[in-house]
Amino acid sequence: MKKTMPRPVIGAEKAVGYIRDGMSVMIGGFNYGGIPYTLVDALAASGVKDLHLIANDTAYANEEHPEGIGHGKLVVNRQVRKVTASHVGLNRETGRLFNEGRLDLELVPQGTFVERIRCGGFGLGGFLSPTGVGTIYEEGRQTLEISGEKFIVELPLKADVALIRACKADTWGNLIYVGTNRNFNPLMATAADLVFAEVDEIVEAGDLDPDCIVTPGILVDALVLKGDSYYASRT
Amino acid sequence: MLPVLDDEVVRHRIAKRIALDLEDQAVVNLGIGIPTLVSDYLPSDRQMILQTENGVVGAGPIPDKPDLRYIGAGGRALSLIPGSSIVASDFSFGLIRGGHLDATVLGTLEVDEEGSLANWWIPGKLVPGMGGAMDLVTGAKNVYVATTHLDKKGRPKLVRKCTLPLTGVGVVTTIVTEFCVVRRKEEKMVLCEIAPEVSVEEVVANTGMTLVIPSKPETMLGI
Known part of the structure; x- marks a missing residue:
């Protein structure tokens, strides 16, 4: 996808239309915070499968929400063949499918997980x-x-597509974040071939203070306005 | 036999004792469960700067009106104290691994005499993942284990050698249970304080690890 200016503002369905069977997809979020819910719900509805999901956790699937919350839905829907994450304890389906040999699960310490993504995005070999x-x-x-201390060699992580959540964008695709929604999102923006950012609002270029911009728009391919689902509207 | 104490008494006693150990302006990460209670017991003349894995430096108590854009590592809404800051996850774990935290407080399944702990997985059960625990115990200057003295089946959680998958090797600096405070000094586990209702013999009989016993352990602070 060639980047165009201003950054296109597209629907969630169109954005996830770039995701094909078998692709690797990074999804931002920690626990239920900072997940691009509107994009993820569209991906869950798309039926795309055999995904390699790269996310800190697999969000939620439990007694109360058997259908899953956020990208927890992708696991419940069996759209995922492999998960790379640091914690999957809040999604009962992830553990169950792994134990049954139906899901490849790579568990990585959280600091290692994010640093591997940073390496992937910043051109480092590990x-x-x-x-x-x-x-x-x-x-x-x-x-x-x-110098006498033992270290584990960690390798970079990259993805075909990143779905991230920010607060505000400008028409150049520059992003700022709010609260603990930030988490993994700015890192994932650096480490994928295609980056779609879900935001609360889009302002004119020049309206965001350059000193406060966290993610430069050159990393972002298209913007998606957040929807009104329970979590999308509250996070 | 160790006396049986009320669950809430146990939880708050452990949390309070750890709080008394933390210095003014200490940068601290609190795990879920008993560790969360530590912030309730900080002496009024001291301030603690709470760090959360998901990026807050300077977390405050649960606000009256929760805003889900500001949550702690356990998923509960939090407030920000004046002077707080928020960073992304790479920076958060840079702070953690880089030795910028004075203390991390975690629960455990087992802790052993070499200062290793196991708190993330019981093989045969669903694997939850280590989350940030391995980074925290690797990087924090002090690793506090907050745990009941015995597990639910009455077996010691302070063991000679952990049998469960480890979270970190030789990293624990202090163990606080409802009955004692054990500190790792010169690679040995020293029984520094015991609770008033137990004897040294009772503690030792219910502890798997070898303890160095000072001539007279102090009475546990805060009780």
Whole structure:
């Protein structure tokens, strides 16, 4: 997708139309905060499958919400073949499908997860982390000793598409965030071939203070206005 | 036999004791469960700067009117104290791994005499994932374990060697249970304080790890 100016403002269905079976998709959010709910709901409705979901967690699926909340729905709908995440305990379907051998699950410490994405987006070949040394997480991973301290070699993470959530955009696609909705979203904006940002509102270029912009618009392909679902309207 | 205390008494006793350990202006990450209660017991002449994995530096109590755009790591709405800041997850974990946190307080399934702890997975049960716990115990200057002395089946949680998958190796600095405070000093676990209703012998009999016993352990503060 060639970037055009001003950044196109498109519907969620059109945005997720770029996502094909088998693609890797990064989705922002921590717990229920900062998830691009409108985009994710459209992806859940699209029926696209065999996705590699890269997200901090798999949101929710429980007794109260068996259909799932946010990208929890993608797991419930069996649209996901692999999950890379740091925590999946709030989505009972993720654990169940993994235990039944129907889902590939890569669990990564949260700081490692986000740093791998940062490496992917910032052109680095990887990094050395002390996190997880001596634990089961180290098994099967390369280690290096530097000045007597052992580190795990961590590799970059990239994706075909990133669905992220910001607060305001301008017509150049520059983004600012609000509260704890920020979390993984600015990092994911750097690490995918296509980046769709769901926002509360879009203002004219020049209306956002350049000093406060977190994500430069050059990283963003298109903007989607948030919908009015329960969580989209409250987060 | 250790006396049986009311669950709420246990939780608040542990939280209060840890709060008394934290210095003014300490930057602290509190895990879910008992650790969450620590902030309720900070002495009034001290301020604690609460950090959350999802990016807040300077978190405050649950507000009267929750705004779901501001939540803590457990998903509860939080307030921001004057002077707080919010960062993205890479920066948040840079703070955590980089040694910028004075303390992290976590619950555990097991903690052992080498200072290792296991608190993220019981094999055979659904795997929840380690979340931020491995980074927190690796990077924080002090790792406080807040735990009941025994598990639900009456077995010691302070063990000689953890049998469950570890969260971190040799990282624990202080263990606080309802009956004692154990600190890791020169790679040994020292029984520093005990609760008034138990004897040293009772604590030792219900503890799997080898404890160094000072000639007279202090009475647990805050009771």
